[in-house]
Amino acid sequence: METKHVKITLSIISLFAVLTCTGCSLTHAENSNSEKEKIKAAISAQLNASHRSIKNQARDKYRHPAETLAFLGVKPNSHVVEIWPGAGWYSEILAPYLKEQGQFYAAHFPANSGVKYFDKHLANFKQKLASNPIYSKTQLTEFHIDKAYAIAPAGSADVVLTFRNLHNWYMNNQEAGMRQAFDSFYKALKPGGILGIVDHQLPEDRDQEQWLKSGYLKKSLAIEIAEQAGFKLVGDSNINLNPLDDADHANGVWSLLPVHRGKDPKLLNVGESTRFTLKFIKPNQ
Template structure:
């Protein structure tokens, strides 16, 4: 019976996968168009540009990918179908043994999401939190480690030293030559000497400096996720903008016209020579 169950599950996964793509861009687009994705999440593609972003970070259907802090699974809905047949997807979510109610609620919701569709049956759940010693993936196994809009949260918990330790965890998980892809709300350089730590934005140069201290080399940057309408100067920080809209109806049209935040998109490389 167990063998039959595995066959049925595998068949369900294969039927849910995109058809064979002619190129990596096609494969990424098919994953982004996958029926498992909610329309609400698809509507945010105009700001998050997942196909272009994943292509820039060299993600392919055969990649071993670790996503750090996947939250509610926005990128999970793309990465799981993309990697189901030939790749590997580690979702490094909150630790199961955490005493934080917030961590517990979010992890439970993510597990419920994974259980709801067979396309997620090959997602491997691992643990990550600042200061947590758990491995996000086997050492030297990952082609790509991805983090989306997390740096500002981590920095508030550990500062420069804590961030370098986090980047070292990513470094450990990657193969030599592997890619660390970082997307984050970008603080304008001229604001970096002010009080920015509670704004939700993060300095691009500080990101580069801390990653380099962990051993990474900045290989490239992209303006895929840039938004020149966003000056990062809002009453409630980045959460003033969509999708959070923390001011509610106050100046709603103004912030909707700006759209989601201006974001840095940085590609780091773990050197081949160790």
């Protein structure tokens, strides 16, 4: 009888442990979803702000900024680096969102590069930062794949974000350019920090080399190079996929909005390109 009693007791304990762990998992999932909803709501509040142009707001339906940043876990107190912010489409959202509790680093083109395109866009971005106090705490840093740049103090960033840049580095210097970029991201991130990537997605059944100049990139290639740099994939979202885009255009991604090179009227209905959205973590040391 004592043996039977012990077995029953152990069974009850085991069952309780399973139920407790299940409850913990559910609570964790609920907390995670709750956190995402909070981020989404806070980002959404920035989208209709007066400092954003009507033109930029019109692109929200293609870029899904609130959903994207919530998926990547960008909290108001995060230290965030945006790589090559261009004209500042995402910076308009991130700078005021992070201004009070976090820190925003805009890693733009290198100064005095001698490249007219770089110099022009960097000058325009600096003018943008000076035009509105919402950018007063933004730290302007530099980035390029030609060497290692301090995009933020080493090991300090909670999140590094790169939107539609990876294909540029691949087009110009193939995998070597991508590796240099990922090494810089890894150095800037703290252990447990997040790398978020959004880029134009090439179907996996196509030859990447043949589509080198299209602006589209295989998701598997992005994952492969990131993992070789030490990152671990922890999220893959369909948020920015566009089923209307077959990724087969005469002028690559630039055939579509917002560039609309070639002016094919049929492509206006496609909208912007289909894009993968990946979330990586820098493992704890």
